[in-house]
Amino acid sequence: MASVFPTPDHDHGRCTADALEHAEALCAKRGERLTPMRRHVLEVLAASHKPIGAYEIIEQVAARGPRPAPITVYRALDFLT
Numbered sequence: 001m002a003s004v005f006p007t008p009d010h011d012h013g014r015c016t017a018d019a020l021e022h023a024e025a026l027c028a029k030r031g032e033r034l035t036p037m038r039r040h041v042l043e044v045l046a047a048s049h050k051p052i053g054a055y056e057i058i059e060q061v062a063a064r065g066p067r068p069a070p071i072t073v074y075r076a077l078d079f080l081t
Contacts, residue, residue, distance in 0.1 A: 012047055019046040023080070032079075037061075037068060041076040 020034075023042055027034045034042075044060045045052070054073045061068055 012049070015049075016043060016046040035076075037072055038076045038079055040064070041073060042080055045080070 020039065020042060023039075024034050040061045041057055044057050054070060054077065057073050057077075058068055058070065061073070
């Protein structure tokens with residue numbers, strides 16, 4: 001369960017950076033793009049360490065810039081899965 005529930009000294013920043021690095025490498029290997037929106041959605045997911053819904057993701061992405069349309073977030077989630 002340690003992978004589901006991070007320890008108190010868990011470095012969320014490092015964890016998020018590792019997830020992004022892995023996603024970038026995987027996209028490069030597959031010839032796909034990790035677009036800015038896909039990256040933002042992945043950052044929100046990786047930082048949360050808990051299940052969150054599309055509308056929670058929208059709120060967090062909107063805090064850093066323009067509010068994305070729900071379909072944009074759903075497409076990013078579809079790509080990431």
